[in-house]
Structures are given as structure tokens and as C-alpha cells.
Amino acid sequence: DQQVKQNSPSLSVQEGRISILNCDYTNSMFDYFLWYKKYPAEGPTFLISISSIKDKNEDGRFTVFLNKSAKHLSLHIVPSQPGDSAVYFCAARDGSGAGSYQLTFGKGTKLSVIP
Amino acid sequence: NAGVTQTPKFRILKIGQSMTLQCAQDMNHNYMYWYRQDPGMGLKLIYYSVGAGITDKGEVPNGYNVSRSTTEDFPLRLELAAPSQTSVYFCASRLSNEQFFGPGTRLTVL
Numbered sequence: 001d002q003q004v005k006q007n008s009p010s011l012s013v014q015e016g017r018i019s020i021l022n023c024d025y026t027n028s029m030f031d032y033f034l035w036y037k038k039y040p041a042e043g044p045t046f047l048i049s050i051s052s053i054k055d056k057n058e059d060g061r062f063t064v065f066l067n068k069s070a071k072h073l074s075l076h077i078v079p080s081q082p083g084d085s086a087v088y089f090c091a092a093r094d095g096s097g098a099g100s101y102q103l104t105f106g107k108g109t110k111l112s113v114i115p
Numbered sequence: 116n117a118g119v120t121q122t123p124k125f126r127i128l129k130i131g132q133s134m135t136l137q138c139a140q141d142m143n144h145n146y147m148y149w150y151r152q153d154p155g156m157g158l159k160l161i162y163y164s165v166g167a168g169i170t171d172k173g174e175v176p177n178g179y180n181v182s183r184s185t186t187e188d189f190p191l192r193l194e195l196a197a198p199s200q201t202s203v204y205f206c207a208s209r210l211s212n213e214q215f216f217g218p219g220t221r222l223t224v225l
Binding site: 004006009032034036041042043044045046049089093101102103104105106107108 | 119146148150155156157158159160163173205207209212213214215216217218219
């Protein structure tokens with residue numbers, strides 16, 4: 001039972017265009033959402049996050065949108081750069097306090113930015 | 116700061132062998148986590164710790180043990196390695212809402 005779903009295993013985008021990565025969740029107790037970026041042979045690194053009380057958070061080229069009613073969030077990268085090529089994981093935190101704020105991860109989306 | 120460090124980077128075990136994956140952080144974080152990532156899958160939580168002397172099971176704890184004698188160190192123990200434990204293991208520590216990950220240990224059990 002996947003509580004966090006990233007339905008697109010891969011995405012290819014031309015350099016300079018927008019990349020949109022999607023994530024859906026099922027657990028209503030999730031109150032905080034994060035995106036992590038992972039390069040091969042490295043650990044995930046934090047990219048951007050959003051609290052459930054907001055619907056948008058922006059940091060430079062990266063913007064995360066949250067639609068609570070649809071239980072959907074998306075990560076927008078504009079403009080996309082070749083260095084953005086990586087696997088992106090969506091993660092969600094259970095705000096009920098159970099499990100000390102464990103994160104539940106999606107399976108990841110591999111983004112390839114084509115020069 | 117070195118952040119979160121993990122050793123070894125790679126290891127091959129035979130079925131039934133045991134080993135300890137080491138994890139250390141120098142950020143004085145109370146919360147630490149162990150995850151495994153299987154090919155094509157997301158990270159799954161094995162064990163976590165909220166501070167020295169306190170540990171608890173995550174989603175997939177079977178076949179593993181942990182200890183937390185200091186704030187800095189959080190080793191993961193495999194007692195009887197099985198092929199199903201072939202995976203990449205990540206350790207993380209947490210400050211506020213963000214978890215910081217180590218580079219991972221790639222373990223193969225043959």
C-alpha cells in the first residue's frame with residue numbers, strides 16, 4: 001500500500017524548458033512534504049519543502065505546489081538545466097507524531113535534461 | 116562539518132554472515148534513521164532513534180538490529196545475512212523538518 005506515489009518513473013525535458021514532477025499521496029495525516037534530489041552513488045539531498053498550510057513554496061528555479069483537496073503536489077523546475085538530471089523523490093511526514101516524524105518516500109522520478 | 120558519514124561504501128557478504136554498517140554524524144542531531152533502497156523503489160525505514168539510548172522499529176526492521184550509545188553514532192547490525200538484504204543502505208539525521216543523508220552503503224549478499 002503505497003502512501004506516496006510518483007507515477008512517472010522517468011521524464012525527459014529539453015534544457016531551458018520547464019520540468020514538472022508529480023506526486024500523489026493518500027494519508028490525510030501527512031502535514032509536511034519534501035522533495036529530495038539524488039545523484040548516482042550519492043545520498044539524497046534536500047531540495048525544497050512545503051507545509052500543508054501553504055499551497056506554494058518557491059526557491060529560485062524550484063517551486064513546489066500543493067493541492068490538499070486532490071492530495072497532490074508537484075515540483076516545477078524552470079528553466080531546466082543539464083545539472084538537474086537526477087532522481088527526484090517526493091517524501092511526506094506524518095504529523096500525528098507517531099514514529100517521530102517518519103518520512104514516507106515515493107519511488108522516485110528520474111529526470112533527464114537534454115542539452 | 117563532515118555531516119553524515121557511512122562506512123563501508125561497498126560490501127559483499129555470504130549468506131549467514133554478519134556485519135555492522137557504521138553511521139556517524141557531527142551535527143549534534145538527536146534524531147537518526149536507517150533506510151534501505153531497493154532498485155526502482157523508494158527509501159524504506161528500517162529503524163530510527165530519537166536520542167542516545169532510545170531506538171524504535173520502522174517499516175522493515177526484520178533481520179536488523181541497532182544501538183545508539185552516543186548522539187553521534189548509530190550502527191546497523193545484520194546478524195544472519197540473507198539475499199533479500201541486498202540493497203543500498205542510507206543513514207540520516209534530522210534537524211527540524213529536514214533529514215540529512217549519508218552517501219550510502221551498497222551491500223550484496225550472495
